[in-house]
Every structure is written in structure tokens, then in C-alpha cells.
Amino acid sequence: MAVPAATPPAPARRAHRPRTRWLVHVLLILACLLVTGPILFALIKATQTNQVVLGPSLVPGPQLWHNIKIAWSSADLGIYMRNSLIIAFAVTFGKTLFSLMAGMALVYFRVPFKPFVFGFILLTLMMPTQVLIVGLFDLVSKQAPPTWHALFSWIAHPLAPTPYGFNWSDSYWAIIVPFLASATGVFLFRQHFMSIPVSLADAAKIDGAGPLRFLASILVPMSTNTIGALAVIQFVYVWNQYLWPLVIIRKADRQVVQVGLNLIISTGQQTDWGLVMAGAILALVPPLIVFMLLQEQFMRGFALSAEK
């Protein structure tokens, strides 16, 4: 059913009359301006000098590189970007791998209480992290249980307020580990695997392939669209996260770039808007690259099947 994004026009399709075609172009240009305008504005402002940036001028200035350099080193943007990159890659990789594994187990293995297990995974669609931050904060930030006894008494009383935690504030673990599992991911892979003919798996088994070889040499090559789609969704989602890093990370040198932007805005008496705009543009680059690179896979592996 997945029609590739670039379908050749159907021959029966009527061509637009010249007047209509003009109108379509004008409307399209207007739409593009509306969508792109604020970014163009940010881009232009990121090139201007301190004297010009606060004025009305929209003429590009000579300072883009200078502003980027200052933002990168003096305003710590480089550190924020590095943190975001580490976290985004770790979560994207881990989440895709774990979802692939779980999807494989649900389709190709005999799992006791399978509907219950799948239900347990799907039910987490109802638990957005943002809503859970109060409970998650305690769990992630509190001191680790000092003794085995303390650990057991914690596990034995799940309905008491969290007494201990992972002691992960200000560490990457706090923004990576809680996001390594995904109901959406498991669901997507399960759907995709169920559309692969079962004879393939049987043939692989007859050839003596174990589950690992089956995964590596058949499932993964046949799932590039799903993997690409999930990678785009997860990378953009993790890169753009704001609320959880804001509450759990207190040390600036561990902060992610989305929250870092706000730190750059509020440093000093007067906001250096040229610097801030340079930072905003830079923070947009990595997810944009990932999206552009995997756009086709994303369209085929997710966008076109979302309505199914």
C-alpha cells in the first residue's frame, strides 16, 4: 500500500489553467514565507553586529561566524550541543534496538500470556513522561539505598513514597535510561513484522538460522524503512525534550541545548539577541539533518501507515 512519496503524475490528471497555476504559485510562496519567515529572521539576526541587531534592519551582516564562535565557547553552547548529541544518539540507538527485540519476541516467539505482555507495553501510551515528572524526579534523584536491606524494604513497599532512588541527578543516565523503551516502537515493529511472510522465517529456520542470525540477516535488512522512521521520530523527540532535563539537570555543564538556549537568554543584564539567534539556528541543525537524511524512510515507514 505504501506509495512512494514521489509518484509520477497520473496521465489523466488535468493540467492547471495558466491563471490557476499563477494563483497556486503565489499561495505556495506565501505559505513558504509564513513557515520559513521566523527562521529566516533568526538567521539574518544571527549575522548582525551588536549595534544593528536590536534595530529594525533585516540586512544580513558580517558576524555570523563570530556570533556562532562566541555562542559556542563563551556562552557554553558547545557543551550543551555535545550533551544533546550524546543523549540523542544513545536514546535513539537504544530505543530502536530494544523495540526491535521486543517486536521480534512478540511475533516470532512463543511468549506466555502474550496478549497481557503486549497490553502491558501498550498501556504506557497513556503515561506521558511530562505528567510523571514528580514521581520520576524522586526515583531518579534520591540517594541509592545504602544497604541490601534498604533495597528489599523499598521493593516490598511500592505504595510508600519513594524512599530511595538512582542518584542520577546531573548525569546523562537521568535523561537516557528512562527513555530507552517505547510502546510506539514496539507497536511499529510488531505491525511491520506481521506483514512479512511467515514462510521467510520458516525457510530461515530450516536453513539452520538461529534467532540472532534471523534478526541480523533477514529482519533488519527488511525493516530499513521502519528503523529509519523510528530513528527520525525518536531523534527529533529526544533532541527537542525540555521539561525533564529542566527539572533533573541542575549543573549547567550537563544541560541539553533546548534548556541551554533559555540559559543564554537570561545571562547578564541585557540579552545578546544576535548570540541567542545563532544558538537557536545551531540547535536546529542536527534534527534537521537527521530528518532530511531519513525523510524517504520516514514517509514510507511511518507517515503512510499512520492512518492504518
Next chain:
Amino acid sequence: MQEGSPVFKSKTTAWLLLLPTLVVLLIFLYYPAIQSFVLSMYRSNLILGTRRFIGLDNFQQLFSGILAPMYRQVVLQSVVFSASVVILGLAISLAFAMLANQKVTGSRVYRLLLIWPFALSPAIAGTIFSFLFNPQVGEVNHFLNALFGIAPRWLDNPILAFSLVVTAAIWKELGYNVVFYLAALQNIPGELSEAAAIDGANAWQRFRSVTLPLLSPMTFFLVFTNLAYAFFEVFGLIDILTKGGPIGPASLHLDNAGLTTTMIYRLYQDGFGGTGSLGFAGAQGVVLLILVAFITVLQFRYGGRNVHYGGA
């Protein structure tokens, strides 16, 4: 369906494959969700580090006690905000996607320019809008000042601030919505519209009776993803642009909270914003969890019915 005929028999391997996902979900989603219920029944003192069990007191405070006027306003604002973002956002996105779907020269470039904001974050949108609409140095006021001699206080006037947050939120989500609508539009066979045209249907009739019904599954999907976006993801935008303020007009009885304070923003303020009322934050978390559960059930129940599933 393959589920009845498992290929591999090893139960150990199956559990090993499932274990990472199940453990992470149990510890980092189920446990905090349960803890939201637990915390909502305690009163915490952050300074002394003590917790006292008070039953449903926090809920009572929120719904009929001293905090009720504030919470009612916040809930109302969230609903109005989300409805505006979803309805206006989807209407604009659909219009843009229909335009991008036209076969004209350069359509690939147009499409790319319209879908790139998929990668945009609420925080970046908030950052750019807070400069663009800065009352003193923002471009919009430079422009309005030069043309009409006015300089609106975008972030101090409650109505303007609310509209600005809605606008920024819609703008940020345009790319996401256009990507999905465009994909759905390209899935619609052209012959259907052709046939209607031959039958004498004009463009609007073709849109109303052919395109729109065929898009309904996608619209349905987007309504729910956009609802989740408007309720939760927009947090970063609000935090950078308005910090939940300004206080609404007393004449409309909207002076119990900042006019751009949504439910998730209030939860954050109570949990982490210095007031230190973790119990209230927990109770608000429970309210939101119930709301999400209700909406998800609605989504699954009506997902297959009132919408037209086109294509194969």
C-alpha cells in the same frame, strides 16, 4: 496473522528479548505513575524533608478548596488553548498540504520548505518568537511602530500573550502536520477526484465530498497527536515565552492564574517552581493521567468507526 504459529520455541530467548523493554517501562513509567497517586495523598515539606499522609485533601483543595478558582481557570485555559491549537493548526496545515500537493513546477522545493519545521522544537520556537515580539527591540514592533506608531506590549497584555503562544504553537507544529497530510493526500488516487469533476462537481464540492472524507483517518490520528502536543510538549514554548503569565483580567474572573498557564505548566510550578507543594503537583499529575486515559480510550473505541478508511 502469524501470532498463532511462533517460529522459535525458546522461552528464555523470548524473555531476554522482551526484558529490556519491560524493565524500563516498569521502573520508569509504571512506578512513577503509581507514585503520582501516592504523592497526591501526602503533604510534603521540602525544607524539613517530611511527608504526612492526608488522604484526598490535595484533591479537595484543587476542586473545592482554596485552590479551586485557580485550578478551574487553568483547566479552562488548557482546554481553550488546546482546542485553538488543534483546530486552527490542522485547518492551516491541511490548506498548506493541499497547496503542496499541486503539480506545479518546483513543487519539490515548495514541499521541502513546508515540511522542514518537523525538526523544530517548542523551545526554539519560543526563543525566536520572544525576540520577534519583544516589545522594545522586536522586529514586529519596529514594523508596527514605523507604520502605525504603535508598540503593543505582547507579553504583558494577557489576551495578546495568549494569542501569541497559540500562534507560536501552531507555527511550530505546521511541519509535522503538513508531512502527514501530504503523505495521506498522495495516497488518494487521482481518479476519484477526476470522476467527481466529470460529474460536474466544483473544486469545493470535490474537496468536501471526496478529499475530506478520504483524509478522515489521518485527521483523526493528527487530532490526537496534536492534543498531546498542545497539552504537554508546548511546555518549553510557554516557559521561554511567557513563563505562564501574565495574570488574566479581573473583570472576566481570570485573575487567579497566569493566562498562559496550562495544566502541565501549573504542575511544574507546584512541583518544582519554589512553592514546593509536591502533593498538589502529584494530585494534578493524577488528574492529567486520568484525562489521558480517558482520551486514549476514546481514541481506541472510535478509531475504527466514524472515519473513512480509504486505500487498500
